[in-house]
Amino acid sequence: MNSPVTHSSSDSRATSRLEHVPVTKLRGVGSRIAEKLTRIGVRTVADMLFHLPHRYEDRTRVSPIGALRPGDVIGVVGHVDLTQVQFGRRRSLVSVISDGTGMLWMRLFHFRATQQRALSRGVKVHCFGEVRRGPKGLEMIHPEYRIVDDEHVVVEETLTPHYPATEGLHQLMLRSLTEQALAMLRDSRYTLTEHLPTSVLEDLGYPDLCEALDYVHRPPPDCELSSLEAATHPAQHRLAFEELLSHHLSLRRRREMLERLQAPALPASENLAPLFVESLPFALTTAQQRVHQEVADDLARPRPMHRLVQGDVGSGKTVIAALAALQTLEAGSQVVFMAPTELLAEQHLATFKSWFEPLEIDVGWLSGRLTGKKRQTILEQLLHGTIRMVVGTHALFQQGVNFEQLGLVIVDEQHRFGVHQRLELLDKGKSGELNPHQLIMTATPIPRTLAMTAYADLHTSVIDALPPGRQPVDTVAVSSSRRAEVVSRVHHACNDGSQAYWVCTLIDESEALQCQAATDTAAELTEALPDLEVGLVHGRMKAAEKEQVMSEFKAGALDLLVATTVIEVGVDVPNATLMIIDNAERLGLAQLHQLRGRVGRGAKKSACVMLYKSPLTEAARSRLEALRETGDGFEIARRDLDIRGPGELLGTRQTGQLTFYIADLIRDESLLPAVEKTALVMLDDHPDSAIALIERWLGDTVNYADV
Ligand code: ADP
Ligand code: MG
Numbered sequence: 001m002n003s004p005v006t007h008s009s010s011d012s013r014a015t016s017r018l019e020h021v022p023v024t025k026l027r028g029v030g031s032r033i034a035e036k037l038t039r040i041g042v043r044t045v046a047d048m049l050f051h052l053p054h055r056y057e058d059r060t061r062v063s064p065i066g067a068l069r070p071g072d073v074i075g076v077v078g079h080v081d082l083t084q085v086q087f088g089r090r091r092s093l094v095s096v097i098s099d100g101t102g103m104l105w106m107r108l109f110h111f112r113a114t115q116q117r118a119l120s121r122g123v124k125v126h127c128f129g130e131v132r133r134g135p136k137g138l139e140m141i142h143p144e145y146r147i148v149d150d151e152h153v154v155v156e157e158t159l160t161p162h163y164p165a166t167e168g169l170h171q172l173m174l175r176s177l178t179e180q181a182l183a184m185l186r187d188s189r190y191t192l193t194e195h196l197p198t199s200v201l202e203d204l205g206y207p208d209l210c211e212a213l214d215y216v217h218r219p220p221p222d223c224e225l226s227s228l229e230a231a232t233h234p235a236q237h238r239l240a241f242e243e244l245l246s247h248h249l250s251l252r253r254r255r256e257m258l259e260r261l262q263a264p265a266l267p268a269s270e271n272l273a274p275l276f277v278e279s280l281p282f283a284l285t286t287a288q289q290r291v292h293q294e295v296a297d298d299l300a301r302p303r304p305m306h307r308l309v310q311g312d313v314g315s316g317k318t319v320i321a322a323l324a325a326l327q328t329l330e331a332g333s334q335v336v337f338m339a340p341t342e343l344l345a346e347q348h349l350a351t352f353k354s355w356f357e358p359l360e361i362d363v364g365w366l367s368g369r370l371t372g373k374k375r376q377t378i379l380e381q382l383l384h385g386t387i388r389m390v391v392g393t394h395a396l397f398q399q400g401v402n403f404e405q406l407g408l409v410i411v412d413e414q415h416r417f418g419v420h421q422r423l424e425l426l427d428k429g430k431s432g433e434l435n436p437h438q439l440i441m442t443a444t445p446i447p448r449t450l451a452m453t454a455y456a457d458l459h460t461s462v463i464d465a466l467p468p469g470r471q472p473v474d475t476v477a478v479s480s481s482r483r484a485e486v487v488s489r490v491h492h493a494c495n496d497g498s499q500a501y502w503v504c505t506l507i508d509e510s511e512a513l514q515c516q517a518a519t520d521t522a523a524e525l526t527e528a529l530p531d532l533e534v535g536l537v538h539g540r541m542k543a544a545e546k547e548q549v550m551s552e553f554k555a556g557a558l559d560l561l562v563a564t565t566v567i568e569v570g571v572d573v574p575n576a577t578l579m580i581i582d583n584a585e586r587l588g589l590a591q592l593h594q595l596r597g598r599v600g601r602g603a604k605k606s607a608c609v610m611l612y613k614s615p616l617t618e619a620a621r622s623r624l625e626a627l628r629e630t631g632d633g634f635e636i637a638r639r640d641l642d643i644r645g646p647g648e649l650l651g652t653r654q655t656g657q658l659t660f661y662i663a664d665l666i667r668d669e670s671l672l673p674a675v676e677k678t679a680l681v682m683l684d685d686h687p688d689s690a691i692a693l694i695e696r697w698l699g700d701t702v703n704y705a706d707v
Contacts, residue, residue, distance in 0.1 A: 015188070016189065016190050017046075017190075017191055018045045018185065018190050019044055021044055021045040021190065022034075023042055023047065023048055026048070026177050028177065033168075036167070036168050039166065040164075045184055049181050049213050049217070051164075053161030053163050054162060056219060057128070057162065058073075058075075058160075058225060059075055059156040060157065060221035061075065062075045062076055062126070063076055064076075064099060065078055065099045065102035065103065066101030066102035068138050070138065072131045073131075074131065075128040076097070077099060077124065078097040078098050078124070080095050080096070080121055080122065080125060081097065081098055081121060082095065083095040083121070090109055091109070093111040093119075094106070094107050097125060102138075103137060104127075104131075104140065105137060105138070105140075106125075106139065106140050106145065107140070107141045107142070109141070119147075123147055124147065125147055126147075127144070129141070129142065129144060129145075159221065159223065159228075163175075182213070182217055193692065195689040196208075196209070196238075197681070197682070197685070197686050200681065200682075201238075204674060205234060206237065207238060209242075212238045215233070216235050237671060240660075240663040240668045241663075241675060242697070243660055243663045245675050245679060245682075246693040246697035246698060247698065248453060248456050248676065248679045249682065249690050249693060250698055252679050252683060253683070255456065258304060261304050262303065262304075263301075263302060263434055266300060266437070267300055268300060268327060269296075270330070272326040272329065273323050273327060276355060276359065280319070282467065284316075285316065285466075285467055287315070287464050291311075291463050292320055292323050294459075295307060295309070295323070299324060299327050299328065299408070299437055305459075306437075307440065307461060308440045308442065308455055309441045309442070309462075310443075311462065312466065312632070313598075314600065315465070316463065317412070317441045317443070320439075321410045321439060324437075325337065325389060328437070331407065333388075333406065333436075334382070334385065334388050334403050334406045334407060335388065335390070335407065336396055336409045336410065337352065337392070337412065338391075338394065338410065339392075340413050341566060342367055342539075342546070343537070343550070343571070344413065345391055346546065346547050346550065347572065349391040350554075352389070356389065361388065363390070363391060364378050364389065364390035365392060366379075366382075366391075366392035367392050368393055378390070382401065382402065383403065383404060384404060385405060407436055407437060408436055410438075411438070411441065443594065443597070443633065444633070450641070452672050452676060470601075471600065472631045473596055473608050474605070475596065475607070475610070475631075476607070476608075476609055477610045477624040477627075478612070479612060479613075479614055480582075480612060480613050486611060487528050489609070490525075490560060490578060491529055491532070493607075498575065498576070498577040499559055499560070499577070500578035500579070501560075501563060501576055501578070501580065502521060502561070502563070503567065503580065504517045504562065504583075505586055515539060517564075518562055518563060518564045521582065525560060532559040532560050533557060533559050534560045535549045535553055535561045537561060537562075537564075539564055546566075549561070556575060561576075565591070565595070573598070573601070576598065576601075577600075577605065577606040577607065578606065579598055579607070580609045581609070584611060584624060585610075587623075589623050589626055589639060590636070590637065592623065592624075593627065610627065623643070641665070
């Protein structure tokens with residue numbers, strides 16, 4: 001093909017770049033259509049070209065009737081043998097059509113008398129539609145049909161594209177617009193720049209941009225329809241690859257930028273860390289030691305660390321955070337530890353106090369609920385450096401919070417914050433030229449696909465083993481009609497000296513209703529289990545009340561803790577061995593896994609009972625099954641990604657950072673190794689093309705980096 005696609009280096013002054021040609025330049029696009037196109041992200045002719053068909057019809061040929069199978073979407077040509085009105089459950093006009101190889105019934109439920117007359121015996125018709133099994137044989141219901149004379153059976157020259165439907169934009173319109181856009185692509189007055197280096201295209205066996213677009217919008221009759229429909233054709237791969245590459249490049253560039261920044265070099269701790277490790281009632285696992293070493297090495301460098309520590313629930317991430325904090329404190333810098341919920345932050349405050357106070361380190365507290373004098377005091381202490389370590393919620397990054405010398409920011413359960421807030425942290429806490437180090441922890445294991453597209457600006461460590469002695473949590477799903485049995489199970493467990501959680505869930509209901517449900521359940525269980533001490537914790541209680549209840553539960557003074565999903569993350573009471581989740585069918589996989597992770601933290605065998613209301617939807621059933629089948633957080637994340645998609649998994653739906661136009665993280669996973677490799681080549685050898693690619697695909701969303 002005579003390709004008008006220019007490479008980045010060539011001169012394109014005389015031509016217009018399709019990225020700059022508004023879609024209104026196309027025939028038929030007035031302000032009304034333009035507005036509808038904008039809604040699907042199409043503003044320019046280039047955008048139109050990147051709006052790809054999601055399926056195709058083969059109108060390039062006709063099939064012998066004898067070769068038809070139910071489910072085929074295909075054209076046939078034959079003679080009408082008979083046309084008559086049938087009076088069944090619904091009146092229909094039926095024509096029997098034959099071509100010498102077989103017979104097909106064409107059925108129309110809506111018809112006019114003129115149609116009945118026109119489809120008279122002997123007339124030749126060309127029908128296109130879906131073949132299904134009818135009462136007497138194969139039939140097409142409401143196919144597109146046309147009466148043809150003997151010579152004139154016109155077929156299409158290419159496969160017919162079907163575009164993702166949008167209200168008010170019909171297929172015919174979209175076909176006409178893409179037709180015009182493709183014509184401009186071939187017109188030498190316009191260009192769409194090829195940003196992929198020729199060597200990359202050759203290595204991967206990809207067509208150039210123009211060829212790929214042409215192929216995908218108008219595939220030739222001899223193409224492999226099945227590979228096109230599965231989106232695995234090289235032309236489609238090439239486009240998905242380009243988009244994935246641009247995302248990866250933008251994060252890589254961030255990483256490079258970050259690596260040019262300065263941070264305080266914090267030498268390994270010689271006093272505090274060893275003392276702390278000695279004080280622990282257990283030895284670090286090999287996985288913890290390795291990750292601790294990786295973090296310690298990062299902190300010792302004069303560049304800001306950006307490290308993500310992944311570890312399944314209960315893998316012992318908090319100890320890693322404590323060691324990093326001690327290294328920072330010993331080197332004379334301050335530490336911030338941020339948790340996504342008030343309750344979790346309170347738990348961590350208690351943990352760090354118990355660990356650090358013996359080492360004569362005060363631990364401060366800051367949350368959004370802290371006001372007035374107390375707030376003022378802690379702000380001053382942080383600013384003057386009289387408090388070196390502070391635990392809290394997102395409030396730590398509000399205006400007015402300043403530090404004397406912030407060295408390390410630790411973000412726990414980062415998946416609960418979302419990408420946006422993570423990036424926001426970067427600029428905070430800067431003192432002079434020095435940036436704080438960042439340690440980010442998450443219990444939602446991130447499948448490789450996501451790690452590469454959402455976290456490529458971070459270095460990653462994985463705590464890939466649980467502390468010894470942990471046993472898998474026995475997980476069962478039980479219908480709520482057997483609630484009484486579950487209550488007596490709680491009774492037994494607590495009489496045996498264990499403790500239990502009862503989690504009340506209400507999705508899509510207000511927090512108030514959720515708290516009410518927990519309050520009611522607590523009342524009900526208190527009555528049903530008079531010999532047990534039942535506690536209640538929910539999001540609407542005062543911080544001090546929650547703290548009181550949690551510490552009673554931790555100390556063993558409460559047998560049963562009724563709670564809302566506030567206890568989802570981080571809560572750590574090893575003696576609790578039974579978890580009941582009410583209405584488990586309403587929760588997502590990740591959330592169920594997190595909740596279940598509250599038990600099985602000690603040496604005793606634990607169990608999780610997922611109470612559900614029948615009937616279960618198919619999706620809910622598969623979630624509960626997944627939980628029963630596996631306790632492996634990576635496997636669960638993988639299934640969650642399949643079920644929910646990446647945006648939900650990362651909580652980044654709003655930021656738009658992970659919406660792809662063409663690529664699909666699950667479908668296109670196989671492209672990622674090449675994406676990673678190509679990114680390095682481009683950053684080194686073709687930095688301008690790299691930037692152009694980021695601009696093409698991420699446009700102004702790249703600006704999130706400047707927050
Ligand atoms: P998570 O990774 O979910 O944040 P935590 O840090 O809360 O896990 O640790 C879970 C529990 O395991 C805590 O009670 C913690 O004290 C304990 N723990 C951590 N490391 C070890 C270890 N090496 N051996 C035994 N218990 C450990
Ligand atoms: Mg934790």
